[in-house]
Amino acid sequence: MxxxxxxxxxxxxxxxxxxxxxxxxxxxxxxxxxxxxxxxxxxxxxxxxxxxxxxxxxxxxxxxxxxxxxWIDTAPATAGAAERFGRALAALHAAGADGFGAPWPGYIAELPMGNEPAPDWPSFYVSRRVLPFVRLARDRGALSAADVELAEEACDRVAEVAGPAEPPSRIHGDLWSGNLLWSADEVVLVDPAAHGGHRETDLAMLALFGAPHLNTILAAYREAAPLADGWRERVPLHQLHPLAVHVCLFGEAYRGSLLTAAGDVLAL
The missing domain is CATH 3.30.200.20 (Phosphorylase Kinase; domain 1)
Incomplete structure (x- = not known):
């Protein structure tokens, strides 16, 4: 090479x-x-x-x-590629996983991320995704003790507000817009933090920083795989993890967004 x-x-x-x-x-x-x-x-x-x-x-x-x-040659994002991607993402999630977690060590950016199995999604999400990064952000001086307490209160609500239980989905795990490569006729996914998780997590990540043609993606997804009632209100729940990661990586610039999401979870 x-x-x-x-x-x-x-x-x-x-x-x-x-x-x-x-x-x-x-x-x-x-x-x-x-x-x-x-x-x-x-x-x-x-x-x-x-x-x-x-x-x-x-x-x-x-x-x-x-x-x-x-190598992937990129092209401008189109509505047609977005529609195809929405259906493809639904099919990926439906392929499922053996459990919540993955059989390899997890990372997001350069930060280690626990992939050890958990019996259900709320316990996996709280113990492997949200709380480790909230506490790391505290240790790095980006969150106060009061901030951590608010996030922990939101975590205490996860099982109650997570919606109907679903089997583990095969998810990308870090599906923000920068990890979508738009080619001539399809979306190519890169930089995964892949694991068995909740399918709403990928959809919430798409919304976090505004993926192109997001409404088209979501409409095609929902036509292929309808979502449980209340999924829009649960978006902040699924954004707790990536926002906590961003506080760890980039400091206090994302603190307000994380605390707002935690408050939204408490209001569900």
Whole structure:
């Protein structure tokens, strides 16, 4: 493999364009300190690809701190691709998972994330997703003791307000707009934090920073797989985790959004 262009860096890795000996273009992530993160990403991409429901880049290799992926040519976002993606995402979720969690170590950005199984989604979400990052944000000085208490009160409400119990869905886990690559006719998913979780989590992540053609995606999804009543009101519940992660990564700039979401959960 020959590196042809540097694409900058992010978190604990550098990004590159490369070409294989057979002429194929590839996307390359390299890190001497985060090989476990890249191995987790590769495992998640392969797992998401298994049902054949959504498009993900082929994992060409993942070894020794270097992740090599199929190159994806991007194009402007279109309503047609959004509609197809909504149906594809519903099919991915319906493929299901063996339980809440995953059999590989989890990461989001460079932060470790517990994937150990839990008996139900509320306990998994609170113990593996929300509280660890709320407490890490406190330890990093971005949240006060009162902030943590508010988040913990919201966590105490999760089982009560989570809606009807559903079986574990096969979810991307970090489905914000930056992890959607729009190609000529489809959406390709990258940078997963994949695990067995709740399907509303992926939908809430799409809404968090405003995915293109979001209403079209949601309409197509709901036509293929109707959602339980109250799903819109539960969006802040599913955004507690990514907002807590953002406080850990970027500090107090996201503190207000996290506390607002916690207050919204308490109001459900």
């Amino acid at each position: 020959r590196i042809t262009r540097d694409l900058g860096g992010g978190h604990a890795w550098t990004l590159h364009e490369g070409v294989l000996g057979d002429g194929r273009r590839v996307f390359v992530k390299r890190s001497s300190d985060a090989s476990a993160v890249l191995d987790s990403e590769a495992a998640g991409l392969r797992w998401l690809a298994e049902p054949g429901a959504v498009a993900v880049p082929e994992v060409i290799s993942a070894d020794g701190g270097t992740l090599v992926l199929e």
